[in-house]
Amino acid sequence: MKNELKRVTGLLVIEVVNSNPNGDPDRESDPRQRPNGKGEISPVSFKRKLRDLIDDHDSLFFRSLPEFYVDHAENFCILESRGRNRKKIADEMGKDVKTFDQKEFLESQFVKKYWDARVFGNTFLEESANKGYIKSGVVQFGVGISISPVDIVRYTNTNKAGVQEGKNSGMAPLAFRVVEHGVYCMPFFINPNYAEKTGCTAADIELLKILIPMAYDLNRSAIRPDVRIRHAWYIEHLNPLGSCADYKLFEALTPTRIGNPNDPSTSWLDYCDKTELPEELAAQVGSIVDLVR
Numbered sequence: 001m002k003n004e005l006k007r008v009t010g011l012l013v014i015e016v017v018n019s020n021p022n023g024d025p026d027r028e029s030d031p032r033q034r035p036n037g038k039g040e041i042s043p044v045s046f047k048r049k050l051r052d053l054i055d056d057h058d059s060l061f062f063r064s065l066p067e068f069y070v071d072h073a074e075n076f077c078i079l080e081s082r083g084r085n086r087k088k089i090a091d092e093m094g095k096d097v098k099t100f101d102q103k104e105f106l107e108s109q110f111v112k113k114y115w116d117a118r119v120f121g122n123t124f125l126e127e128s129a130n131k132g133y134i135k136s137g138v139v140q141f142g143v144g145i146s147i148s149p150v151d152i153v154r155y156t157n158t159n160k161a162g163v164q165e166g167k168n169s170g171m172a173p174l175a176f177r178v179v180e181h182g183v184y185c186m187p188f189f190i191n192p193n194y195a196e197k198t199g200c201t202a203a204d205i206e207l208l209k210i211l212i213p214m215a216y217d218l219n220r221s222a223i224r225p226d227v228r229i230r231h232a233w234y235i236e237h238l239n240p241l242g243s244c245a246d247y248k249l250f251e252a253l254t255p256t257r258i259g260n261p262n263d264p265s266t267s268w269l270d271y272c273d274k275t276e277l278p279e280e281l282a283a284q285v286g287s288i289v290d291l292v293r
Contacts, residue, residue, distance in 0.1 A: 004202055005138065006236045006286070008190035009246045011253050012212070013231040014041065014144060015268055016182045018153070019224045021045070021144075021216075023177070030152060031179045037149030037264075039182045043141035046186065049215040050208070051078045051116050061218055069207060076207065079114035079122055111199040118200040119208060138200040139208060144186030147271070148257050151180045151264040178223065181265050183230075185254050192240045209234065213292045230268070231275075232291035244284040252277050 014021070022045040023029035032040035053061055055078040062070070069076055111118060121137025155176040190205060216227040233253050237243040255271040265271065277288055 005190065005192035005195050005200065005205060005240075007192055007240050007242050008205075008237070009235045009242075009244075009249050010188040010190070011231070011233040011235075011250055012046075012144065012184075012186040012188065012229055013233075013253075013255060014184040014186060014216075015228040015230050016146075016150075016179045016184065017226040017228070018178050018180060019226050020178050021184070021224060021227050023223075028177075030154075030177050031150070033150065033152065034145075039146035039150040039179055039184060041144030041184055041186060043143060043186075046141055046144070046215060047116075047120060049219045050211045051080055053211055053214060053218060054078055054115060054207075055081050061214065065207070065210065068203065075112055076115045077113050079117045106196075106199045115204060115207065118198050119204050121194070121198055136194060138191055138194045138198055139205075140189050140191070142187040142189075144184040146182040146184045147255060147265075148182070148261050149264050150182040153178055153180050176223070181267060183255060183265060183268070183271055185250070187246070187250060189246070209291055229292055230273075233288065234291050235277075235288045236286040238284070238286045243286070244281060248281060249277070249285075252281055 016039070020029070020031045021039070022032050022041045024032045032042065034040060053059075054076055056062060057073045057076075062073070114122075116122070119137055119139045153176075157175040194200070212232045213229055216224070216229060231253070233249075235249055253274045255273050257265070258270055258272055275290075276282070277285070282288065
């Protein structure tokens with residue numbers, strides 16, 4: 001694929017129903033929440049779900065990808081994988097990275113192998129003298145914030161078989177912590193300005209577009225059974241530097257709360273959905289698509 005990246009502004013509209021979209025380790029894995037009651041989803045949490053989908057090359061999902069990705073699976077590995085071996089990865093560089101020029105770096109096995117390093121950037125090489133290579137990535141996700149405050153429900157889990165040795169039954173006090181209902185908006189950005197630093201290609205971005213709608217559907221868990229990406233707006237600008245202010249696009253596509261915006265919502269019907277840009281904004285961008293079909 002020809003490497004012609006475009007400037008993109010994106011917005012995810014995420015509905016959470018009786019699920020914990022992102023636990024806070026500082027608050028015993030409570031759903032993340034700001035002091036004003038609004039819920040949060042961290043960029044790290046969302047990117048982890050994308051990485052996990054790619055990391056397993058034997059999965060049904062990976063094998064169902066377009067032939068190009070399956071045939072070149074060795075070029076779509078995950079650097080930020082669980083339990084990664086830093087020494088082994090460093091050895092893949094082939095020689096001391098300090099001696100690389102930019103061209104050699106982009107042609108290295110390291111760049112060719114790791115999809116997430118090319119797309120999101122990384123700090124893996126921060127200890128070397130060559131700190132100009134792969135730091136800030138082409139793709140950045142922002143913090144997802146709920147439109148209205150969220151109610152958090154906490155229950156005690158019980159286990160008939162016993163969670164403590166020697167006991168017939170056990171309890172995990174307040175272990176089930178979920179958002180009753182919330183609608184979150186998470187921005188993301190594609191900045192072609194960094195592509196020549198990281199080696200990110202058009203094929204990498206096309207894969208990202210496939211991954212985003214599947215992020216929660218294929219990563220369900222007991223505590224996160226129902227998280228729905230209602231919209232994944234993907235807006236291409238007319239030029240690589242941007243043809244419209246990002247905030248105008250966000251404001252135009254963020255659902256509007258019906259009733260008191262300070263009250264937690266109970267269903268999607270509590271919002272007025274936005275499904276298109278106003279004509280004056282649509283004229284300022286190249287295209288707008290919803291990746292959720």
